[in-house]
Amino acid sequence: MSNKNQIIQHFLSHRSVTNELIQKIEENHYDYKPTPTSMPTQRLVTHMLTSFYKFAAVVKVGNLSPFQEKKEETELNLIKLADTYTAQTVELLESLSEEELEKELDVAAIFGSNITGKQLLSMGIDHEIHHKGNLFVYVREMGHTELPLYVNVK
């Protein structure tokens, strides 16, 4: 399997679980947060969806500008937002060339050292898994006890 297809498969093995959790979140829980200093559910989910898209966009454009963009989401339904972002993210990943994946990016300011596009996407997947791990606790606290495995290996 190509580098790119491996990355897409790895990403979707986690994003599909994120989306399963999002399906369980009812709108009356969008403001739920476990503690006063925690991110509310809607913000956490939006942060996950938009962040991974930005990780991929950085690899595509070759600089950090996507991380600086501020955009207010107009779609407030999290299931629809997840559908749209997941499709757009896969499309963006599919557009990446081997060169873009192997190119070293000037990201030391944020990530400690310069890393390749492929490595940056790996950090983006780690970011998704981290916040999905947060979200599992939130969703259980909303009363759901039947939760999926942390990764979809089918």
Added chain:
Amino acid sequence: MSNKNQIIQHFLSHRSVTNELIQKIEENHYDYKPTPTSMPTQRLVTHMLTSFYKFAAVVKVGNLSPFQEKKEETELNLIKLADTYTAQTVELLESLSEEELEKELDVAAIFGSNITGKQLLSMGIDHEIHHKGNLFVYVREMGHTELPLYVNVK
């Protein structure tokens, strides 16, 4: 950097954060769990430490037997347990040959398809990040508001 050193660096960039969180957990919170169906803190932390060690042991021995081993931990202090397991895990990772990392393992019964040692370690790191994501919520619920970044990029 060699495959092996990259894996060790990736593992430690997350394990060092796990260990920072463990430092914050006082013994009177070892039984804490966010909901009645959640893993209690001590069990969650012990599960993280022992699981990643087992992922590495599977790569070393080339079969799933380490996952079947049941061993009662006698060290009940989580900081000491984390120190011991982290050191033993790094030692085990350092012992892996390029052959062991590239060898396809017969793990389809658990992981959906057969994967190489390197890929299994990547799943083990994902498992660590997932549960560390859970642990962040637990530790915040214990009253800690100054928490590290999800990954140590220094």
